[in-house]
Amino acid sequence: MTAQADLQMSTAxxxxxxxxxxxxxxEAYAARGATLVLVAPAESKLEEVAERLGTRYGVDVHAVPIDLxxxxxxDQLAKAVAETGLEIDILVNNAGFGTRGPYHELSADRDHREVMLNVVAVERVAHLFLPAMVARGSGTIINVSSTSGFQAVPYMAVYGASKAFVLSFSIGLWAECRPRGVRVLALCxxxxxxxxxxxxGSQMSAGGRLRTTDEVVAAAFRALDRGQAYVIDGRLNFLTSNASRLLPRGLVARITERVLRSGSLAALPGAAPRSRRAA
Ligand SMILES: NC(=O)c1ccc[n+]([C@@H]2O[C@H](COP(=O)([O-])OP(=O)(O)OC[C@H]3O[C@@H](n4cnc5c(N)ncnc54)[C@H](OP(=O)(O)O)[C@@H]3O)[C@@H](O)[C@H]2O)c1
Incomplete structure (x- = not known):
């Protein structure tokens, strides 16, 4: 079945x-008719999305407010899903955030939460649903990594490392799960x-066009259809991410440090936040 196919019997x-x-x-999965289980910590925002998608696409939507x-x-998520009686066919392990600044000045608590969400929760949530997918011989897991996963990122060291984990973890699972009928994709x-x-919470310099969320989702669906292990969204992001892999890691980190120290994100692969985010 392609990622674009009708998903009326599926739960995402x-x-x-x-x-x-x-x-x-x-929204993309609702538009294809899938039942949804949506997770995020802020209940009111989540309920708003759930109600909008349920009304617009006539699908069942379960809003599960949980801090991952x-x-x-x-574990709370496992319990909540069990209570719905649903089997999860598609898992999008997407929740994540970044911290930015000199590591020694950052909040240790916030960095810890970043690792718990971007790394630990991604791995544990995959554990919750992958065994049943393998047993059924079908299923899809999309783990959201980043172009930052391809190189060390000074001033976002924890974030870059967390996304490198997601990238490597996902490609490992991709190779294991391919012969078992389960698709795993690292989305970057x-x-x-x-x-x-x-x-x-950072101030960044202006640059070119940001990608849209629809472009990112479309890149993921194309990659799933092609059976790819990972996909980098956007041609410029693809070129810069791969260019950084050809150079010595230390050199890339030193150049990135110099640029990011000045408050610009331009040194990140494909990075170019536009001015409304800049200061
Ligand atoms: N935007 C980019 O440029 C970019 C680039 C590469 C990768 N990514 C990755 O894409 C993913 C999605 O980020 P986004 O860009 O869409 O940012 P976003 O708009 O800030 O969305 C983040 C989502 O994660 C949820 N979340 C935050 N903390 C959570 C927690 N403790 N438990 C459960 N859910 C939590 C947020 O819920 P609340 O609103 O309730 O906090 C929100 O729904 C992240 O993994 C990010 O690292 C983003």
Whole structure:
């Protein structure tokens, strides 16, 4: 079945579904007729998305407000899904955020939550649903990594490392799961027009066009149809991510450090946040 096919008998679980890329995945799956299980911490925002998609597409939507950065988050999610009686056919492990600044000055608590959400929850939530997918011989997992996963990112060191984990983890699962009928994809967006930069709480310089969330979702669906292990959204992001892989890692990190120290994100692969996010 292609990623674009009718999904009326399928259930898609999307984490971080209340805004940005997660909300775009939720809408794309609702448009294909899938039942949705949507997860995010802020209940009112999540309910709003759930109600809008349920009304617009006539699909069942379960809003599950859970903080996945908490140790107990994945277990709460398992319990909530069990209570719906649904089997999860599609998992979009999307929830994540970044922190930015010199590592020694950042909040240790916030960095810890970043690792819990971007790394630990991604792995634990995959564990919740992959065994049943393998047993059924079908299913899809999309783990949202980033172009930042391809190189070390000074001043966003925890974020870059967390996305490198997601990339490597996903490609490993992709190879394991291919012969078992389960598709796994690492989705690597570059700078995309979402609330990510507000959540990052940083001041960034102006640049070119941000990618749209619809473009990111379309790239993921194309990659799933082609059976790819990972996909970098956008041609410029593809070129810069791959260029950085050809150079020595230390050199790339030093150049990136110099540019990011000045407050620009231009050194990130494909990075070019536009001026409304800049200051
Ligand atoms: N935008 C980009 O440029 C970009 C580029 C590469 C990769 N990514 C990745 O794309 C993913 C989605 O980010 P986005 O750009 O769409 O940003 P976003 O608009 O800020 O969306 C983040 C989503 O994650 C949810 N979330 C935050 N903390 C959570 C927690 N503790 N537990 C559960 N859900 C939580 C948010 O819910 P609340 O609103 O309730 O907090 C929101 O639904 C992230 O993994 C991010 O790293 C983004």
């Amino acid at each position: 679980l999307v984490t971080g579904a209340s805004s940005g890329i997660g909300a775009a995945f939720a 950065a908490e140790e107990s988050g994945p 967006p570059g700078p995309t027009d979402t609330n990510f930069f507000e959540a990052l």
